[in-house]
Amino acid sequence: MSEIGLAELTRKIAKVSDTYAQRCNIKRDDDWYLIKIGEELGELNAEYLRITQRGRLDASRSMENVREAMEDELADVFA
Ligand SMILES: [Mg+2]
Incomplete structure (x- = not known):
């Protein structure tokens, strides 16, 4: 697993957020x-x-499905 710096992570997350905003107008x-x-945060809490x-x-x-969903919601919070 390669390491990623905070600046690079921020740039990538911002790109995802920009794409989301553009696609959904x-x-x-x-x-x-x-x-x-x-x-x-509400979705992550659930x-x-x-x-x-x-x-x-x-x-x-399944609990595996819930865990994956929780990880996805955590990513949504960051994005
Ligand atoms: Mg979400």
């Missing part, structure tokens, strides 16, 4: 960032509650 003004991070067996778990989902 989203204007990212000041309050959007605050509201969006709240939304993504997956965390599931993986710690304190949230509702759909029977079709």
Whole structure:
């Protein structure tokens, strides 16, 4: 596994965020960032509650699936 510097990681995450905004035609003004991070934190919290067996778990989902979803939501928070 190669190491990545903070500046490079920031650049890559910003690129993902820019692509998301462009594809979804989203204007990212000041309050959007605050509201969006709240939304993504809520999604991360829901997956965390599931993986710690304190949230509702759909029977079709495995714990591996929940873990992957939690990792994806953590990435969304950063992006
Ligand atoms: Mg999300």
